[in-house]
Amino acid sequence: MKPTRLVLLLLLSLSAAAAPKIQAQEPGRSDAVTVLPVNEETVAETRRLITERPVEKRRVEYLDRGLVCAAAPDGVFCSWRLLGTEPYETKFYLYRDGVKVSEEPIAATNYLDAQGTADSEYYVEAMAPNGKTSVSKSARPLAKPYLEIKTERPADWKNDRDPKSRPMRYQLGNMSAADLDGDGAYEIVAIWESNPKDNAHDGFSAPVRLAAYKLTGERLWELDLGVNIRAGAHYNPFLVYDFDLDGKAEIMMKTAPGSKDAAGKFVSEASRDPEIRAADNNADLRNATGRVLSGPEFLTVFSGATGEALDSARYLPARGDSLKRDWGDDYGNRVDRFLAAVAVLDGERPSGVFARGYYTKTALTAYVFKDGALKVQAAFDSDDRSQPENFAYRGRGNHGLTVADVDYDGKDEIIYGASLFDDDLSGVYPHAPGYPKLFHGDAQHVGDLVPDRPGLEIFSVHESGEAAFDMRDARTGELLWFLPFQGRDVGRGASDDVDPRTPGAESWAAGRFVTAAGEERPSPRMPVNFFCYWDGDLGRELQDGISIHKYNPETNRADVIFKADGCVSYGGTKATPFLNADLFGDWREETVYALADGSGFRVYTTTVPTRYRIPTLMHNPEYRLAVAWQNVGYNQPPHLDYALGFGVEEIPRPNVFAVAPNGDRLESGDDPARPISLE
Ligand code: CA
Ligand code: CA
Ligand code: CA
Ligand code: CA
Ligand code: CA
Numbered sequence: 084m085k086p087t088r089l090v091l092l093l094l095l096s097l098s099a100a101a102a103p104k105i106q107a108q109e110p111g112r113s114d115a116v117t118v119l120p121v122n123e124e125t126v127a128e129t130r131r132l133i134t135e136r137p138v139e140k141r142r143v144e145y146l147d148r149g150l151v152c153a154a155a156p157d158g159v160f161c162s163w164r165l166l167g168t169e170p171y172e173t174k175f176y177l178y179r180d181g182v183k184v185s186e187e188p189i190a191a192t193n194y195l196d197a198q199g200t201a202d203s204e205y206y207v208e209a210m211a212p213n214g215k216t217s218v219s220k221s222a223r224p225l226a227k228p229y230l231e232i233k234t235e236r237p238a239d240w241k242n243d244r245d246p247k248s249r250p251m252r253y254q255l256g257n258m259s260a261a262d263l264d265g266d267g268a269y270e271i272v273a274i275w276e277s278n279p280k281d282n283a284h285d286g287f288s289a290p291v292r293l294a295a296y297k298l299t300g301e302r303l304w305e306l307d308l309g310v311n312i313r314a315g316a317h318y319n320p321f322l323v324y325d326f327d328l329d330g331k332a333e334i335m336m337k338t339a340p341g342s343k344d345a346a347g348k349f350v351s352e353a354s355r356d357p358e359i360r361a362a363d364n365n366a367d368l369r370n371a372t373g374r375v376l377s378g379p380e381f382l383t384v385f386s387g388a389t390g391e392a393l394d395s396a397r398y399l400p401a402r403g404d405s406l407k408r409d410w411g412d413d414y415g416n417r418v419d420r421f422l423a424a425v426a427v428l429d430g431e432r433p434s435g436v437f438a439r440g441y442y443t444k445t446a447l448t449a450y451v452f453k454d455g456a457l458k459v460q461a462a463f464d465s466d467d468r469s470q471p472e473n474f475a476y477r478g479r480g481n482h483g484l485t486v487a488d489v490d491y492d493g494k495d496e497i498i499y500g501a502s503l504f505d506d507d508l509s510g511v512y513p514h515a516p517g518y519p520k521l522f523h524g525d526a527q528h529v530g531d532l533v534p535d536r537p538g539l540e541i542f543s544v545h546e547s548g549e550a551a552f553d554m555r556d557a558r559t560g561e562l563l564w565f566l567p568f569q570g571r572d573v574g575r576g577a578s579d580d581v582d583p584r585t586p587g588a589e590s591w592a593a594g595r596f597v598t599a600a601g602e603e604r605p606s607p608r609m610p611v612n613f614f615c616y617w618d619g620d621l622g623r624e625l626q627d628g629i630s631i632h633k634y635n636p637e638t639n640r641a642d643v644i645f646k647a648d649g650c651v652s653y654g655g656t657k658a659t660p661f662l663n664a665d666l667f668g669d670w671r672e673e674t675v676y677a678l679a680d681g682s683g684f685r686v687y688t689t690t691v692p693t694r695y696r697i698p699t700l701m702h703n704p705e706y707r708l709a710v711a712w713q714n715v716g717y718n719q720p721p722h723l724d725y726a727l728g729f730g731v732e733e734i735p736r737p738n739v740f741a742v743a744p745n746g747d748r749l750e751s752g753d754d755p756a757r758p759i760s761l762e
Contacts, residue, residue: 113567114566114567114569116564116565116566116595116597116601116603117564117567118564118601118602119562121536121563122556122559122561125556125559129491129537129558132490132491132558133491136491136492136493137492138738138755139430139493140739140755142742143167143702143707143739143740143741144262144702144707145265145267145330145742145744146164146262146701146702147164147219147220148209149163149164149666149668149699150162150163150205150207150220150221150667150668151163151222151225151667151668152199152205152222152223152225153224153226153227153229153688153690154224154225154226154227154228155195155690157195157197158196158197159196159199159200159224160196160228160690161177161193161194161199161207162194162669163193163207163219164669164699165669165698166698166741167698167699167703167751168702168737168749169749170211170212170213170751170752170753171736171753171759172211174188174189174190175189175192175209175210176189176207176208177189177194177196178205178206178207178208179196179204180204184196184198191669191693191694191696192669192670192696193668193692193693199224201226202223203223204221204223206220206221206222207219229647229685229686229687229688230298230685230686231300231683231684232298232684232685232686233300233683234255234273234294234684235302237253237305239251240277242289244287244367245287251278251288252277252681253275253276253292254275254277254677254681255275255661255684256274256276256279256319256661257273257321257662257714258271258662258675258684258714259271259272259323259662260662260664260666261387262325263295263303263331263332263387263388264387265330265331265388266744267744268298268667269298269664270297270298270387271662271675273293273295273661273684274292274319274714275292275305276288276289276291276314276319280315281315281317282317282415282419282420285372285373285374286373288314290307290308290309290310291307291319292305292306292307292308293306293308293321293334295387295390298666298686303388304345304390305390306342306343306344306345306385307343308343309339309364310341310369311340311341311342311366311368311369311375311378312338312339312375313369313373313375316654316657316716317419317420317421317716318337319336319337320437320712320716321335321336321714322335322423322424322425322435322711323711324425324433324711325433326425326451327452327453327455328432328742330742331386333384333385333386333393333452334385334387335435335452336385337383337421338350338382338383338395338398339368339375339379339380339381340368340378341364341365342383344383344390344392345391346389346391348391349362349364350383350392350395353391353393353394354396355456356395356397359381359395362379372414374419376402376406376419379397380397380398380401381396381397382395382396382398382437383395384452393452393455394452394455395457396457396459398437399446399448399459400437400438400439400447400448400462402418402419403418406418409443409444409466410440410444411442411444416442417442417443418439419439420439420441421437421438421439422437422438422439422480422483422499422712422716423437423712423715424436424438424484424485424708424711424715425486425708426449427494427495428449428460428495428508429494430492430493432451435449435450436448436449436450438480438484438499440465440480441480441481441482441500442478443478444464444465444466445463445464445465445477445478446462446464446465446466447462447497447504447508448462448463448508449461449508461507461508463476463504463508463509463510465477472510472514473510473514475513475518476499476502476513476514478522479500479521479522480500480502480523481499481500481523481524481543482526483712483715483716483717484498484715485497485498485529485705485712485722486705487529487530487704487708487724488704488724489503489538489539489557489558491538492506495708498527498529498557500521500522500523500524500527500543501513501521501522501524501545501548501560503560511560512559512560513560518560519548519560519562520548520549521543521550521553522545522546522548523545523546524545524546524573524576525575525717526574526575526577526717527541527543527719528541528542528543528576528578528579528588528719528720529541529542529557530579530588530705530722530724530725530726531587531725532579532588532590532599532726533554533563533587533588534586534726534731535586538558540554540555540556541555541556541557541560542554542555542576542588542590543555543576544573544574544575544592544593545568545572545573546572547572548568549568550565550566550567551565551568551573551593552565552566552573552593552595553565553566554597554599554601564597566597573592573593575611576590576591576611577591577592577609577614578590578591579614579623580621580623580726580727581609581623581624581625581634582604582622582636583636583730584636585598585600586599586728587599587600587728589604591606591607591611594606605639607639607640607641608640609640609641610625610627611627612626612628612657612658612659613625613627613660613663613719614626615631615660615671615672616665616670616672616727617691618633618644618689618691618693619691619692619693619694619695621695621729621731622634622728622729623727624644626659626660627658628652628658629648629650629651629652630643630646631645631674632644647674647676649678649679650676650677650685651676651677651679652676653676653718657717659718661684662710664710664713664721665699665701668689669693669697670695671691671693672700673687673688674686674687695761697727697734698737700721700723703723703724703725704724705721705722705723706721706722706723706724709721709722731761733760735758735759736751736754736756736757736759737751
């Protein structure tokens with residue numbers, strides 16, 4: 084954000100102060116959802132920012148056609164990608180055994196081939212409006228609608244600090260996806276963990292391991308973070324992304340003395356910092372409760388292709404010298420609450436943003452990885468005494484975060500629970516006057532949730548403060564509607580378009596169900612965990628455990644439409660998939676689950692036909708970055724930065740480019756100002 088704009092926003096926040104301010108409510112006094120008057124100034128300003136947004140294209144990943152074919156009840160179902168970097172009007176021929184399956188080109192990005200058999204071999208020929216053609220790799224039908232990747236479980240681990248300990252068995256944990264080897268197809272990076280711990284609990288966890296798999300089943304590498312990295316939802320966020328823009332993704336992750344790369348070398352040895360290179364890699368930094376509350380902390384970049392450490396830097400934000408004073412407890416509950424995200428802070432180069440704390444002190448550091456070296460780019464510290472307004476940012480963060488360009492200047496902001504950090508990591512709100520008292524919560528959803536209002540919105544739940552849950556303007560933080568705090572923690576909440584009767588996202592939490600306009604509906608029994616684009620319509624399906632559900636407005640309930648039999652979900656009571664993302668095939672999302680017998684994992688893909696042509700969701704900047712932070716904290720589903728849902732007739736045209744392995748710049752040539760018509 085330019086300084087002039089910052090001043091403008093500040094003025095706006097000041098002028099808007101009267102409107103968004105909510106009346107202090109005593110818990111339980113009002114149990115109705117309160118809708119606030121629309122602040123026309125904010126709406127007009129957001130509209131102006133959108134109109135005047137920069138024309139520069141955002142760089143996205145180079146991706147191949149992603150053709151996938153699977154046996155379906157009535158033949159073979161094939162689907163493939165429409166890229167954000169090719170003309171939207173591109174059409175396709177599908178070939179079975181070298182012969183076109185249809186005379187006419189196919190406008191959709193999927194086809195149910197009634198004549199297909201298990202032995203058929205398919206490829207897709209794309210035909211751009213200018214007549215240019217390209218041919219995909221060929222694919223044979225999967226027998227079942229999933230890829231199954233068999234894994235080798237790391238050997239059981241016995242706690243060397245407790246002679247009575249039983250061997251700990253490793254399980255697959257969080258996963259992420261990126262193109263590690265630059266061939267245009269995604270790979271999966273997975274955590275292996277045993278006895279992972281919430282920060283609130285004592286105990287020893289097995290050393291965290293990280294492994295990378297090709298979707299063809301081949302394991303690329305595995306590495307061991309050693310005893311000085313504790314395992315758990317809040318300890319091990321990892322970022323898989325092409326940080327140095329060489330076409331292959333890297334991994335950025337917190338490491339420690341004793342952490343090794345895939346070649347078996349200590350990560351400290353890859354550092355340019357002599358102090359880190361001198362680290363004692365035999366040091367056991369665990370205390371009697373299994374926590375690591377002292378000693379060096381590193382941030383390491385690993386090559387995605389080989390798992391080798393490329394550089395290690397000091398991990399910032401640092402824990403500081405007094406846990407009690409800085410974080411509010413001395414046993415390590417609040418200090419080791421880590422979040423991480425990829426954000427394109429300068430509009431061009433992805434940064435790794437690493438955060439520490441959200442119950443009390445809140446600190447963020449952004450790193451870039453350039454020319455083989457990690458470099459600190461920007462930082463924020465709520466307790467920086469030279470910046471007294473930063474103090475307002477204590478205690479606002481969630482067990483997760485979101486990245487989006489909420490002010491449409493081509494540079495990303497970090498939505499950190501109830502606060503917003505600008506592209507230089509300076510705070511935008513809540514330090515501005517008039518901002519409501521909103522604090523930590525477990526879940527948030529950010530997207531164009533209220534489509535008839537310009538810009539992005541945030542739906543969030545809270546543990547304390549003035550609102551139990553709320554819908555806010557993402558750019559200014561102003562409340563649009565909220566349920567006054569009812570005296571108890573609202574732990575879960577979800578928001579997306581599941582009901583065709585009302586436009587935009589429905590939101591549900593605390594047994595309440597609210598339309599995008601803030602109108603309450605009788606509350607259905609709904610899963611509140613996750614979302615998936617799975618069937619043929621534009622609405623989003625719900626996901627809980629190993630099941631995908633569809634909301635039925637007639638019966639006001641969600642029905643199971645898919646089940647990943649033989650699999651397990653992740654995160655205990657959180658019961659999420661291991662990863663949801665548009666990994667291949669058409670725009671619907673693949674969902675990843677570990678096999679219940681521990682022998683590997685499956686990547687499920689839908690075989691439900693759809694007539695809608697949507698560019699791959701991975702070429703949408705907010706969505707792609709959400710896949711990168713999906714493993715962080717309590718996993719949350721990704722959202723697009725535009726409204727996709729029932730009755731949506733137009734979506735924005737991607738304004739992106741990619742760089743092919745041969746160095747060619749790929750872009751659609753379409754006019755980004757002209758929306759895509761879905762009719
Ligand atoms: Ca690849
Ligand atoms: Ca790279
Ligand atoms: Ca921005
Ligand atoms: Ca909106
Ligand atoms: Ca759907």
